[in-house]
Amino acid sequence: MSGWSFTGSHSEELQAVFLEALEFCDAEREQFLLHRCQKSPELLQQVRELLSAGDRPSILDQQLPEAVLAQSLLAGGMAQARFGHWQVRRLLGHGGMGSVYLAEQEQPVQRLAALKLIQLGQESDESLWRFQQEQQVLARLSHPHIAGLIDAAVQPSGVSWLAMEYVDGRQLTDWCRARGCDLRERLRLFLQCCEAVRHAHQNAIIHRDLKPSNILVADTREGPMVKVIDFGIARILDESQDSQRTPSRRTRAGFLPGTPQYMSPEQLCGEIPVDIRTDVYSLGVVLYVLLTGSEPHISENRGSSLSRMSLLQAVLDQDPALPSQRVLQQSSAGGADDTARLLARRLRGDLDAIVLKAMARERDRRYQSVAELMSDLQCHLSDQPILARPDSWWYRLRRRILRNRGLVSALAAVFLALSIGILLADRQRQRAVDSEMRLKLRNYCADLLLASLALDDGDTANAVAALDRQRETSDARELDSLEFRLLSYLSAARVNQLAAERQALYYCCLISGGRWLATCGQGGELLVLDTASGKLLHRIPSGQGELNGLSVSPDGQRLAVFGDDGTVSIRDARSLTELHRFKAHGAQVWQGAWSPDGSMLATCGNEKGVRLWETATFKAAGSIDSSVDLECLTASTSGRLAIGGERSTLLLAGFPGSSAADNERQEVQSGTAWLGRYFNLGTVSFSPDGQLLAAGEQGAGLRLLRLDATEGAVVSRQFPDTVTAVAYAPDGRTLAVGLADGTLGTISTEAVHNPGLQLQLTAILNGESFPS
Incomplete structure (x- = not known):
């Protein structure tokens, strides 16, 4: 000019x-x-x-002869032009700062490259600086998805050139359109592009000109390979190196590098320094075009591009249409088809949100790095929740269902099959229910009749068994009927249960001031329970075989445990640790009792007679003879001994030196008015005042005897199983009862003072149990 x-x-x-x-x-x-x-x-x-x-x-416009020669070689004599080891083959394209040619190197290796030259006549400071800048940028980068630098030099004629990796491919959008790629394939290719840009950002380089024509796809043996090219206007964020090569602002004034349709608002304004979020915006536009086939901002004239002024106004003031909406808008011009509607459904939601977040006008609202954009795309592909969408429970549920399509489909099929099966079986179920109800009613009437007849015959065990069967199978309405409650009352079938052991319990006694209940039996273990809650506190193996009896010393400090191996174990009544063990009988030791002052211990075993032991040394101190084998014994607070044996024999005697020892020894034989039946006595216990004696029989009977009476038992009681253990509470108003079936319970003894009253059951502890 x-x-x-x-x-x-x-x-x-x-x-x-x-x-x-x-x-x-x-x-x-x-x-x-x-x-x-x-x-x-x-x-x-x-x-x-x-x-x-x-x-x-x-x-x-008139060029120097050397420049004219170089230009003629490029324009008309390409086959003869050489730049270093590279021989130009053909023109690939023109750019803003130069032209790109396909060149071949034959030595030292044969390969192709894209040769980029500054346009002749345009070697300004600006173009030379940008050319050198691109060379420095490419030298920094080494990534499989970036077309890397191979060689660079300046010809003697002054022509600068760069030899870059040649990519024999098509631009991203054209390649996808030609191959008919589906949505997931397009996103996977776009992720390759993102990996390249992320690598550039990690090396402090911003591309600033990301667009489909600078993103090529080539076919390789490994599959489609994306390559990002043209770092001609890239910016190095390291100002200490960048400033040494940057021309003055005066020289570059008014120049706006880049492609406006893909430039971020801050690039178009040129006032705010760009950063990596600028490339994020451009990637968002590329993704928009890749998904919809249309640029985000278009004129109303059938999708044509906007002028630069209109584009600037649209980018700064308007949000683009959602990708799903743009697809429907484009298809509606020619009639919306099923393909467009299907694509819109797949874009709606995650992909709409991802694209708009990447293209947010305010940089702080965009993804803050390419890595965040990649993460959301990968989450979408794997049906995981994404960052760009609100974190609602419904959204998370939908993503979880999509991640497990196979499992959800299988569950839905199973649910449908079950529903059909339930509907088809409803009539049969109703018939079965009706039949079951009739059967339950017949069984209910039969068991109540059986319980009534058993009570008439005095057979409490069968009455209890019949009523228990109905408790397990009948509903609350039937159990609340008058006839059932009356029979339950008459049978007194429910002693208040503390424990349910899978072994026979032979003996029990209260220790620790009545707060604990100690019991033993067939299992050979000493069991200690809390009487208030029924909770098992201790389970102590004895090593004595079966345990047949227990006895607490008068001061409450020691507990004697009698075993099947003929030994007696003396334990601390609070800590339950063993203090002493000695051999008392040749075979089993059934039971024992302490003298009132605790100086002597009486024991009986599977033989005739009672043995006495000094408790200081546990040496033999005497014996009491009997005519029958003995089963049990107990002592009153006055030193009186009650010893039970075979054929309902009860032997009364006293410890040496006690007031009871002066009384005449008594032995009541079977067949007397007291007992009247021929069962062995398995357990006996004095009341605290010494006036009453509780005696348990192997025939499931319990007798309460007044010792000064001459006409037999004050009251008797039948239980479902053999009474194997009895013990009075310190106040004498409650009696603990152990049965051979493992049941422990308590009953009130107030009725014994009124011979005309039947013994009543009182609810003290209810329904507590411990594992066996």
Whole structure:
């Protein structure tokens, strides 16, 4: 151009307006100039003259002979042009700063490269700086998805060139369109592009010109391979290195590098320094185009591109249509088809949110790195929740269902089959229910009749068994009927249960002031329970075989345990640790009792007679003879001994030195008015005042005897099983009862003072149990 230079008072503004005007087509340029120069007619005239002069040849258009030769080689004699080891084969394309050619190297290895040259006649400081900048950027990068630098040099003629990896492929959008790629395939290719950009960011490089034409896809043996190219306007974030090569702002004033349709708002404004989020925005636009086939901001004239001014206004002020909406808008022009509706459904939700978050106008609302964008895309592909969408429970449930489609489908099929089966079986179920109800009613009536007849015959065990069967099978309404409650009362079938052991319990006694209940039996273990809660506190193996009896010393400090091996174990009544063990009988030791002062211990075993032991040394101190084998014994607070044996024999005697010892020894034989039946006595216990004696029989009977009476038992009671253990509470008003079936319970003894009353059951502890 002749006669013009950018000097004078308005040179910077003139240069800026002139360079901006060059970006517009002829149809839009005049509208831009009128708007831009409306306050300065002189500036408008100067810019018009510059534009007009640019169309005429001038002295500056005449090139030096060396440059003319190089240009002719490139334009017409490509087969003969060489740059270093590279021989040019053909032109690949033109760019803003130069041209790109396919070149081949034959030595030292044969390979192809993309050779980039600065356009002849445009070797300005700006273009040279950008050319060198691209060389430095590519030297920093080494990634499989980036077309890397191979070689670079400056010809003697002054032509600068770069040899880069040649990518024999098509741009991303064209490749996907030609191959008919589905949504998931497109996203996987886009993720390869993101990996390349992330690598650049990790090396402090911003691409600033990401668009489909700079993202190529080549076919390789491993499959489609994405390559990012053209780092011509890339920026190095390390200012300490960048500033050494950057030309002055005056030289670059008015220049706006990049492709406007893919530029972020901060790039278009040119006021805010760009950062990695600028590339995130461009990637969002590329993804928008890849998914919809359309740019985000288009004119209303059937999807054509906007002018630069309109584009700038749209990017800064308007949100683009959702990708799912854009697909439907494009298809509605020619009639919406099923393919477009299906694609819109797949875009709706996650992908809409991901694209709009990447393209947010405010940088702080975008993904803060390419890694975040990649993470959301990978989460979408694996049906995981994404960052861009609200974290609601319904959204998470939907993603979980999508991740487990097979399992959910199987469960749905199973549920459907079950539903059909339930509906088909409803009639049969109702018939079965009716039949079961009739059967339950017949069984209920039969068991109540059996319980009534058993009570008439005095057979309490069978009555209890019949009523227990109904407790397990009948509902609350039947159990609350008058007849059932009456029979339950008459049978007194429910002693208040403390424990349920899977072994026969032979003996029990209260220790620790009545707070604990100690018991033993067939299992050979000493069991200690809390009487208030029924909780098992201790389970102590004895090593004595079966345990037949227990006895607490008068001071409550020691507990004697009698075993099947003929030994007696003396234990601390609080800690339950063993203090002493001695051999008392040749075979089993059934039971024993302490003297009132605790100085002697009486024991009986599977033989005739009772043995006495000094408790200081546990040496023999005497014996009491009997005519029958003995089963049990107990002592009153006055020193009186009651010893039970075979054939309902009861032997009364006393410890040596006690007041009871002066009384005549008594032995009541079977067949007397007291007992009247021929069962062995298995357990006996004095009341605290010594006036009453509880005697348990192997025939499931319990007798309460007044010792000064002459007409037999005060009261008798039948239980479901053999009474194997009895013990009075310290106040004498409660009696603990152990049965051979493992049941422990308590009953009130107030009725014994009124011979006309039947013995009543009182609810003290109810339903507590411990494991066996």
